[in-house]
Amino acid sequence: MRHGRRRITWSGTALVLGAVTAGCALVTYLPQDQGLDTPVVVEGVPGETLDLTYAELTVTDVRVADTLEGTTETAVAGGTFLVVDVTWRATRTQTTFAGAEVTDSQGRRFWPSALGDCAASATSQPGYAWRATYCFDVPEDALAGATVRLARGSQSEEHAEQRRDAVAVVDLGITAGAARTLWDAAETVRPEPQGFAVPGAGDAATGDASTGDASTGDAGGDA
Amino acid sequence: MKHARSDGPDLAFRIGRRVVAAVADDMSTAQRVGVGVVGALVALTPFGAWSPAQAQTAPLVTGTAVEVGPFEVTVEKAAVADDLGLLVPEPGNQMLAVVASVTNTGEVPEYSVTLGDTMPAPRGVGIVPEEPFGEPAAETGGEADLPSPTIVNIADGTSRSILNPGVTYRLAFIWEQSGDFAGETVPLELIDLGWVEEDLAGLDDGHWYVGEAAFSGDVPVGQAGPGTEAGQQ
């Protein structure tokens, strides 16, 4: 053991403080989370089949409704219900699709309501296309330019479950003029409960062609 | 080469003492006091030492919109009814509903549970207390916890678990109440919510915490007419 007195010297203090400051600056200013956390966003439009690796997704129809009539309950919109019909086709294993969120042009976010047979999440397996209808209660000024974000990871906790995972963002294609018309229309929609997607049985003209595409796509294509 | 063998159980203590001594030995008394004060201030930060002292509650007036956390709430009235749709009280009791228009003024959806936190059950008007699991309420002694309101959307009788931004709902906040109550007003408080962006103590970033009462006032009670509250079930 060495005996003797060491001094706290200016140079030693400056060295330590400088190192701590430099470390703090690195942690604070380097964009360390970017690239590690960001989801893989697959963009598309209604009718297009999107490959999310774990599933193929098609937004088959976009509607609005003031009233949703389900088998057990009827729901009246506070704003208007943005009704988004989709088909999911899992490609690897049984998958729960927990993420469904609408984002408007101002960046506000809206979550679906599981009212009147509308889905808040869907579970399906490979081997078939599964139909689900999401209903979002949104204000009038959210319609124009709205996009829907669908994924297997839930959107709660700032999209924590979607980190580094594929996420579909579909532009619903609502123009400002169309938004006015959609808002004024007093539609009653009877959302179909989730089920096997049978082409031709849907109510959307756009849905038929795109669902057909899904079955000829590269389902299970990681062979 | 001599080895400073650190074989005692007091190794951690010796290291800690060395680190403290290394810094403190060369300080003047004034410096030590300064360091102590700074350390104490830093240590108090997670416990809300810098939160502003709570002001007095503002008056709650029916028909006037007030802001609590992410919600704009306009309390309209209170009403009592024998039953409200699926909500049926025990015999001899009645349902008390406070009717309010609520808008989520934020950018993201909020849970209606968060909204329920802003409106605690009115005290002293015979609200049936929460029954703790396993034991009757009478045995708990003291003031029993009053339940959170059941929130129902008046337009269709549904309960909405989330409230999307920018959408206004006319909601009924409902409690079961003793049938003995015959007052003309109920005392109502609205609790402010504070946003915790970064939670240093609980590692639960980004949530609303329940603050202090921000608004209070007496809300007149009417008799619920047929079909007004959740009556469409």
Next chain:
Amino acid sequence: MTTLVTPAVPGPGGEQDERPAPSLPPGMLPGTIPPSPPPQAARAGWWRRNVVWLVLLPVAVVVAAGASSFRVWAFWWPTGLHHEVDRVTQGGVAHYAGEYYDLGLSLPERANTDVLREVDMTVTNVEQVATLPAPQFGDPVEVPDGSVAYQVQLQLAAEPQTDLSGCQIVLVADDGTRYGEDTSDLLLGSVYRCLPPDAEDSLSVQPSWDVTSYVLVDADATITQVWLAFGGPEYVRTDLPPR
């Protein structure tokens, strides 16, 4: 090089002491190592002096990585099919054995115990069918476009009173896609996929019995294996002959 570490023996009192430390001869810079006492041997190099810590460093890295990987066994391993217990070719008997925690839902005397579940599986037939039989309730499910339906026939054997709830009959394609993992039969509406259709609860009655299950599969998929599982992580596998 200066350092902030002071010796264990404190310096002379707490008063301001402007003199150099006692062991420091005049003229020495603070922080340098005094020349006395004279070294008995050549000073060991930095690597020699720190050899213990250098050896411990990789160990510490391994321990830290292990400690932070608890999610692998806590979350990933139990929820999925990860442990192949047995593997046979078609015609052989695959022996499933896996422990589960019984909540006593079917047999109260098993409540809150770990139970070893053993089931023998023989795949008797796997073939494509054009239509699906009528379900227990409701209308028959049409085979959707882009899908084909497979009929899977198994012979199962287990001690009577074996709990078969949560049973999965999985068809695995050559690309690893797993079809039919659901624990209930979407197509026929039966809750117990591994028991005869007239089963009243999740417990087996006979020592040996046949089950038929239907699975929807992508039209272009090549099915190569049949798995039997109960939620995982254990499963047994039967390889189908190439066709």
